[in-house]
Amino acid sequence: ISSRQGVRTGRPAKGGSSARSPGTHRVLAVDATLAPRDPRAPGQFGHAVAVPEDKQEEAKSRWKEGNFNVYLSDLIPVDRAIADTRPAGCSEQQVHNDLPTTSIIMCFVDEVWSTLLRSVHSVLSRSPPHLIEEVILVDDFSTKDYLKEKLDKYMSQFPKVKILHLKERHGLIRARLAGAEIAKGDVLTFLDSHVECNVGWLEPLLERVHLSRAKVACPVIEVISDKDMSYMTVDNFQRGIFTWPMNFGWRQIPQEGKGSCVSRPADVRRRSSVRRCPVMAGGLFSIDKKYFFELGTYDPGLDVWGGENMEISFKVWMCGGEIEIIPCSRVGHIFRNDNPYSFPKDRIRTVERNLARVAEVWLDEYKDLFYGHAYHLILKNLDVGDLTQQIELRKKLQCKSFKWYLENVYPDLEAPLVKASGLNTRKTPYLIQLRILLERAILNLLWADKTLVTDQMCIYEPHQRL
Numbered sequence: 243i244s245s246r247q248g249v250r251t252g253r254p255a256k257g258g259s260s261a262r263s264p265g266t267h268r269v270l271a272v273d274a275t276l277a278p279r280d281p282r283a284p285g286q287f288g289h290a291v292a293v294p295e296d297k298q299e300e301a302k303s304r305w306k307e308g309n310f311n312v313y314l315s316d317l318i319p320v321d322r323a324i325a326d327t328r329p330a331g332c333s334e335q336q337v338h339n340d341l342p343t344t345s346i347i348m349c350f351v352d353e354v355w356s357t358l359l360r361s362v363h364s365v366l367s368r369s370p371p372h373l374i375e376e377v378i379l380v381d382d383f384s385t386k387d388y389l390k391e392k393l394d395k396y397m398s399q400f401p402k403v404k405i406l407h408l409k410e411r412h413g414l415i416r417a418r419l420a421g422a423e424i425a426k427g428d429v430l431t432f433l434d435s436h437v438e439c440n441v442g443w444l445e446p447l448l449e450r451v452h453l454s455r456a457k458v459a460c461p462v463i464e465v466i467s468d469k470d471m472s473y474m475t476v477d478n479f480q481r482g483i484f485t486w487p488m489n490f491g492w493r494q495i496p497q498e499g500k501g502s503c504v505s506r507p508a509d510v511r512r513r514s515s516v517r518r519c520p521v522m523a524g525g526l527f528s529i530d531k532k533y534f535f536e537l538g539t540y541d542p543g544l545d546v547w548g549g550e551n552m553e554i555s556f557k558v559w560m561c562g563g564e565i566e567i568i569p570c571s572r573v574g575h576i577f578r579n580d581n582p583y584s585f586p587k588d589r590i591r592t593v594e595r596n597l598a599r600v601a602e603v604w605l606d607e608y609k610d611l612f613y614g615h616a617y618h619l620i621l622k623n624l625d626v627g628d629l630t631q632q633i634e635l636r637k638k639l640q641c642k643s644f645k646w647y648l649e650n651v652y653p654d655l656e657a658p659l660v661k662a663s664g665l666n667t668r669k670t671p672y673l674i675q676l677r678i679l680l681e682r683a684i685l686n687l688l689w690a691d692k693t694l695v696t697d698q699m700c701i702y703e704p705h706q707r708l
Contacts, residue, residue, distance in 0.1 A: 266336040273441045274367040275323040285318035288325050288473030308354040309578040310468035318471055320359040321367060326441045327464060327475040329513040332570035333442065337449040343375040344448060344528065345427035349417040350435035351382040357436045364439040366400060373444060374402055375427035381407045382417040413546030419539055431528040438466060438473065440572040447528040447571050455530040456563040460522050461571035473574050478513050481567060482521045487615035488552050488597050490521060517567040520652040524551025526573055537561060538635045541599065543627045548593030549600050556604040559651050561641040599626040603633060606644040608657055
């Protein structure tokens with residue numbers, strides 16, 4: 243571990259001589275980039291950047307370094323300013339004076355230099371220093387030389403930054419656990435390594451965890467363009483969902499009173515109020531450290547990446563917790579079409595195995611719906627590994643059924659079970675598959691006829707049709 247720990251400035255220790263500060267205060271507008279060093283620098287204030295005509299080939303050749311416009315990323319200051327995209331009313335919100343401290347954990351492998359630095363700078367520039375216990379960078383056995391001594395030297399200017407260089411490839415899931423194991427903050431805040439945290443992003447997350455240690459708080463994930471590096475705000479009324487066979491996606495939340503005359507105060511409150519979230523994206527969230535370990539962290543049997551957001555989401559909801567999206571917390575993220583790094587094993591096979599493992603532990607009888615959409619997994623005789631520990635953990639935590647989850651957390655997901663007296667369970671997936679094929683055929687006909695298909699009529703989104 244390359245460790246550079248500064249003086250602890252968090253909450254007074256429990257039972258210590260210093261009492262916690264009572265009361266509340268407005269969310270602090272901490273932003274060291276309000277007066278940028280060079281206001282005219284490319285990409286400043288989140289603006290789009292164009293590649294010069296004579297640099298087009300260079301930009302194109304460097305795309306594969308990160309599967310986004312690396313050339314432009316390197317042009318943009320690592321501490322660039324971005325616009326405050328919070329909804330009206332967020333700056334007036336009150337949070338407690340005695341919020342818990344947090345350890346920020348970023349895992350990466352062969353991340354682009356400028357993007358990683360911009361992620362760290364955004365955390366340090368726009369977070370109240372007394373709430374940051376540490377920033378832990380977990381290097382998952384990167385092959386790039388600049389992520390070794392050069393990174394250590396650069397980060398040495400920040401006393402709260404630690405770097406954990408793993409000696410072998412762990413994959414995202416186990417790399418996060420390695421960071422969590424050494425974290426000293428009261429709350430773990432996981433971030434990807436290609437983000438930009440916006441002003442006021444941290445306190446609203448910690449406030450929710452402070453109110454209930456069983457709350458998992460997620461920021462609104464905004465978009466940093468992979469093509470021109472512009473910072474773009476997103477629709478405030480979205481939540482994370484999944485469709486079969488456990489495909490994560492975003493869906494708009496129906497707005498009460500949308501289209502009608504609503505008073506501005508009510509509208510402001512609605513836009514800044516928290517949203518219950520059936521499934522989180524998984525890359526950016528805050529969770530009480532002790533609660534995270536009480537839940538059993540991630541399933542250690544999950545490999546590399548994929549399905550961990552489903553597993554932790556089902557576990558939180560079914561075992562007594564809540565997942566919320568906090569509109570007053572905004573973090574920009576570079577969404578890439580593909581990971582620029584390789585999987586130690588076959589990528590598709592790894593993700594399929596992870597999802598099947600989640601289905602076996604958490605979906606109960608509804609796992610037939612998963613296999614019905616992904617019946618090839620049965621044909622492959624996929625080995626999901628030993629599930630004994632995870633099944634026992636679910637019993638120990640007295641978790642509710644997946645049926646409860648569907649009825650109370652995600653009631654708008656269509657999950658029809660095939661039930662027939664004396665039905666051979668070996669034939670069940672075939673019947674489910676037949677129904678799915680029929681539904682898809684009908685849906686395609688409707689779309690071809692340009693008929694409006696609502697979420698209530700079918701579980702499939704337009705981009706998922708065959």
